[in-house]
Amino acid sequence: MNIDDLQGLLPLLTLAAGATALMLQIAFARNIKLTSFLAVATLLAATLSIVWAGESAPRFVTPLLRADKLALVFSALFCVAGAVTAILSMDYLNNRGDEPEEYFLLLVLSTLGACVLAYASHLASLLLGLELMSVSLYALIAYPDKTKLPLEAAIKYLVLSGAASATMLFGFALLYATTGTLQFSAMAQQLANIDTGNITLLVASVMIVTGLGFKLSLVPFHMWTPDVYDGAPAPVAGYLASVGKAAVFVVLVRWFIASNLFRFSILIDCIALLAILSMLAGNGLALLQTNIKRMLAYSSVAHMGYLVIILVVGSDLAHRPLAIEAGMYYLIAYTATTIAAFGLLTLLSAGKSQKENIQLHDVSGLFWHQPLYACLMLVALLSLAGIPLTAGFVAKFYLISSAVSDGRWILLGSLAIGSSIGIYYYLRVVFYMTRRVEEHKNIPEAAHGLIEKFMTCTLIASILLLGIVPQSLMEYLRSILQLVN
Amino acid sequence: MGGLQVPLEHVQVLAALLFSCGLLGLMLRRNIIFMLMSLEVMLNSAALAFVAAGAKWAEADGQVIFLLILSVAAAEISVGLGLVLQIQRRFKTLDMDSANRLRG
Amino acid sequence: MMESLFYIAAVVALSATILALTRANAAHALIYLIVSLLAVAVLFFLLGAPFAAALEILIYAGAIMVLFVFVIMMLNLGEAGEESERKGLHPRNWIIPGIMTALLFMELVYALEQVPALTSGVAVSPKEVGIMLFGPYVLAVELASMLLMAGLVGAYHLGRRFNVRNVGSN
Amino acid sequence: MSLAILIGILLVGGLLALLADRWGDGTPRWVSLVTIGVALVYLLTTVADTAPEYFNTTAAIGSDWITYLKLDWIPRFGISFELAMDGLSLLLVILTLLLGLIAVSSSWSEIDFKQGLFQANLLWTLAGVTGVFLAMDLFLFFLFWEVMLIPMYLLIAIWGHENKAYAAMKFFIFTQFSGLLMLLSIVVLAWQASLTNGSYSYSYFDLLGTTLNSNLEFWVMLGFFLAFTVKLPGFPFHTWLPDAHTQAPTAGSVLLAGILLKTGAYGLLRFAIPLFPEASMNFAPIAMSLGAAGVIYGAVLAFAQTDFKRLVAYSSVSHMGFVLLGLYAWNNIALQGAIMQMVAHGVSTAALFMMAGAIQHRLHTRDMRRMGGLWHDAPRMGACALFFAVASLGLPGLGNFVAEFLVLLGLFAVNPWITAIAALGMIGAAIYALWMMQLAFQGKPEELREFGDFGSREMATMATMMIILVCLGMYPQPVLDLAQPVLDSLQKLTPNIEAVVALTQVGVMDQ
């Protein structure tokens, strides 16, 4: 391992060093201001470090990690998302419980895990990244210590996620038994000689897909999603919904590409089935939800359904570049949007009223007494619904373009039906937000610091920018993906 | 050492059995402690499968992964048990069927 | 000899696991689980992984199970919970999980039939493992340390309040 | 550039209106009025500069655009910011702005809650509709198509009446779902074109000649057709309309009926038919049947209503059935009729909705059973209502008649039987229009009712619309001339149409 290798790992190193520093700082002198500053600084520094890290990319840093542009882009995304979550959480934590410092430490560790996933090119790093992210999240979910719900959410997540991990590990073991290697690209060479009907291999893949599908909350592995989102603190739920999923998806795509699992058409069919189920059931489940967090949870089920379409499309080599590009764009757009939506919930529940479960009637009339936050929510919801001028639309357009070029009509049909159902529940929130003042009573206390306002504007701007001028990001993704492939 | 003449298949079947037992426990038990134990069993079965596969290829990777699984299990269980303590404190029970506020 | 040892250990591991998961008393279950882990350690040893076998005993059966014991003791889970646990284990509750598990197991067995080859029985010494750990897997070790830190911090945060303010408001 | 500026004026005006709430109570509506006025003046001056050439050329397609603008936007997919205007778009944009003014006028005293936001949404809807009429890039077109829904949605959802949630949602979901199908169709079309052209492009001009296999062409065409027919609205996709109209505030209804529905007709004329001439031709009998069914069904249901706005809404369904008929009859006369209907219906229905709004504002009900004898209290209002009622039943001398007559006249050559069925709609129109007059304005006036007649602002608005309708009815030639080059070029695009027409022709000739 030489200095170039380390340079490629710069974001990871920054995060790890930051985490250690945070731990020490907490151990010696508890100071929430300092801790939060340090955490945000670490995350931002990690973001910036990709500029230098990019100079040495692409390269393998030990067989475990591959530092390429893709890894760096997504590391940066996760770090930014982490930083935004950290900033949005400050006010929230100030009003929740004592000893809030570890929260930031765990957040940094979780981000580290997500970044490792973006780098992963080996089942070991996949496992570690995933677990690092998850274990930190268990603690983050249960962080507030005054109510029961976070605890319940955390234990549900822990048990089920542990079972999913075990399933995935069992799949790894079978895979290892068949191929004799754990590294993605080496696996590709072994797999190339294996008959596409090899049962052990297929069962192994399916178990791994189960494990990762659980993290992505694809139907029927989605059951935990609403409960965990509902119980978790809003910022953590946002982080889990965005980074937690994007990282897993990135590694899934990497694994599929690197070891060319697209050959196994039956596997692809299974994924298509999961996609269809997720799109339909996710939207169906969200339909009449009055709890906004649960609604967003089910909607994320549906969105993951949309997203895995690109794995199906990618099975055709001719359309794979477009599909992967679309998927990456979708991830970025979805991350921004989800962070924004949950960010709003964070801001709304930041007050001392300790209201954790934001119901529809809680946002009633939001347009009139918190116009800025309402705009954020509006933009986020429209983006989730895929209305033009927002990131979500361009992403969906991208997705449709790739699916159309591969002629996946059934998936497209499900997407159309799912999206239309989706419009109902997204718009219902908008409708509630626009209700007249006299029609609602309980206004949740919202945060109103300058930083929050600034973050709100930034999030709105980013969603709109991604939706209005997507060209440069598209080109960039295209260029780096050509290198990856 | 060496000279064990058991088909790898049998080891894998044993791992699968243990894995299934873990799942059974997960589906059957209501007490969170037992659920965590089931989890341990499942992780352990995966570890067994890995070690067996490592033995097949005569590589150290299997054991390395075992080590990693071990640390994963340790981390998960430590957080899990921390949660168990809190659950007992808040819900006054470890029965997950009754500690069930989130649904629908 | 080795073979029969293997099968004995396998039977022990399996039966101990089943017993562990069907006990009503948590402490009893834990003992069975430890037995199961020890049996698995024997299997590791037989499979030529002495390093793994040692870790299984030291860390799994030793450290992790002790955590369980500690929690069980701390929560004083005794006769009180047993009755309800027994009720939970009523045969009626077994039907669906049992069928599903059996199905899954059969599917897995069917799939595993295709795993080729026999064990070579070649032992992989702790030294080789060590070389791997600090060779290609060095970053994994580092990451494992981070993972453990996360676990530690999480467990600390969650566990620290237990005795201080025992009476929660809600 | 001028077209982008036109849309820009409306967008910026909307922002100003939003801000104007702080400057004073009535300011937003003035801002709104001035903005639309400025946009209208700007449009007319620009057109005056360039238009003469347009009207003098009888040149081939492509050159007969009054102005044209193309900026790269998302080169990755060959998407550009491409706007162009020909006679048809010019006509519809003028109609849009004109009805914008009328909508502002109709909301003058009605809206007292968040006036700034209201006017902003109104202006943004106008901007979106203008964009729809001008966009020549299919992606851009879709963007405007969808985006204009949001301010419209807000108009209904915030300022609507008692059942606004349901209506707004229904409106949005219908249009969104069909819009999504259209998006799929657009993408499929662009993808197919890229297979032959080698690169992606969403430009209308690049996609025009795309050849698809007939099966695919049918489905893609259907995607477009559904989106546009839902918006039109054609039977049986119309059910969102009565609800949306009924619940919308007056200005919303005016916009909805006056111009939003026209985007559907425009889309059919501009995109669905020219892009897929053969599939459209094969589909024409079904489309025309739907049109005729809409004409009859709308008329029957309009008669059945007791809610003033609902009645007018169903009359829209009936009238827009004529547009569908005219478009798919696909000859010069019928097409001109369809375009005429778009304009005339826009004005007459907008006026009727304004009438309904005025009554509701005064009586706090739309239920015609609770009206009666309003003529006595408000003779001016009654006279206006009468005028627009007979306009909507197709009285000769007013714009609607010219439209319906041309449609049916053109259609007769194609399919006399459908013409005969659709003509029954004329009887139905008489029945419901007069029934409406009877219920609301005739009969015994209620004593002791405070009911103010139209003031001068309302009368001025009404008079404007009356004059427009009379002009359209007695001298429609300018409108026809404006649209003619468009129709000519469309007919040039599809030289084999005549043959197909001959095939689908049923009837008298054979006897």
Added chain:
Amino acid sequence: MNSLSLIPALPLVSAVLLMIGSARLSKRVVAIFGVGSVGLSALIVASVAQDFLTTGEVQTATLWAWISVANFTPGIAFYIDGLTVVMMSVITGVGFLIHLYSVEFMESDESFARYFSYMNLFVAAMLLLVMADNLLLLYLGWEGVGVCSYLLVGFWYRDPNNGAAARKAFVVTRIGDTAMALGLFLLFTELGTLQIQPLMAAANVQWSGGGTLPVLATALLLGGAVGKSAQLPLHTWLPDAMAGPTPVSALIHAATMVTAGVYLIARTHELFLLAPATMQAIAWLGVATVLLAAFAALAQNDIKRILAYSTISQIGYMFLALGVGAFSAGIFHLMTHAFFKALLFLGAGAVIHCLHHEHNIFKMGGLRTRLPVVFASFLIGSAALAALPFTSGFYSKDSILLAAWALPDIGPILWAGGLLGALITAIYSFRLVFIVFFGEANTEPDKQVGWKIAVPLMVLCVLAAFGGWIGQPLSEVFPATADFHNVAHSVEYIGIAIPLIGLLIAYLVFLGGQLSVSKLTDSSLGKALQNFWRDGWRLDALYHNLLVRPFTGLARLCRNEPVDIFYNSIVSFLRWSHRGLVSLQTGELRWYATTMVFGLLLLVAIMLRNAS
């Protein structure tokens, strides 16, 4: 050219001005505008007619090109020939008199200006109808008069019955109009123009007589004519239309609008000549209407309804004339009918005006001495209506009957039918006179007629009496009809005798009492028949059950949007599946684990199934 366009323009402008200024103008100004504009028009018409009679030249004028799409290029253009001159004269002349009459009749009405505005609008539309050089412009006038009729019938809008009558009038005629519109489409599609003269020329070239197309086209046009002229089977609106002010009935529902159908057929007679089947149908329709309406008139008690049925019946004669090809005779009867029927209506109006709006003839009586002017006018009008010798009606009706007789084959049957109609006409018209003006006085008139009523009555008296001698410049317009002079004199004598017999019967029954019909009328059959006729042969009820009820039933059935059932079922399905799915989210950890295992099981099963 300018003067031609002024003819319809003057009343039109006046109508618009009156509408705008209705609230502000005084009644005197309104009257000056309303009457004056029509009067001026009448003067211009007179000069135009003078020109025409001296030069005999057809005048045309194109104001502007109305629509120009492809080969469809109707203009706002006028075509003035003999027929038009006759029609214009009748419209403006009679129209002027009725306007004048209205000034006094409507004096006390609060909507005075509105009334004159509508009336002027009507005159303008009617003039457009007759002056149009193309069928589209004719159609404009055609619909325009329909709307005015609607407005005026429902003039007293507070009574819902009036509104109903107005709507009925409009909708029923609209049914005919729709047929006519289809006819226009057919004509244009086949012949490529709607300009009347070129159209007829083209038809003569392109169509062979008796072909399907001419029959179809003329049948559709006939549909329009039947509707507007209240002929079978679309006549039911006219009796109800009497709900409007009486001068309106005189102008619209007697003198002008209802004869528009006659005008249309006469105007496009060359088309009809190509379709003998249609012609025959017209003749039969005419006779049937004559008889049906005459019998119905016999049983009415309402003075205006008697006149209404009589109008239907008289227009039936005109149709008979058209059907047998005697176009000049038809138009001649149109003109004389305009005179005497306007006279009768105005007279009836005067009676009603003086008797506190009493309509029932049995509540009148003995008015001969109390309202002498009115009596005189009624007497003359009835005589003309009954076609007593040497009145205007005699000449016109006689020529029609002779023309019918002259027709081969079916001629005598038509003639006999017409004759029977004439007999009954005489009976009912004098029944009216005898009951209202003779016998016991049941009501006292509360006022006398002023000069504005008396003058029009007197002028019309003169016209009704001597109008038969007015020559009509129609020889250029229509083909020459067969020569009647060789018709047997007996036929002529019968034609003269029949009305006199009718008069005699009426006298014996209603005045002298020598001939008692009470036995007949009191019998149950007689009563039933009487009621049957009074209700207009129960056609209204028939239509109500056959058309109106199904339509309203359908509308009621559809009121709540049946299409929505489909969409709602989708929504219900979604809700249902939502509930189903949500019920799976129990929150139980064990269950969640079970679903995961289930998913795994499923995926593995798919793998095994496909791999094996």
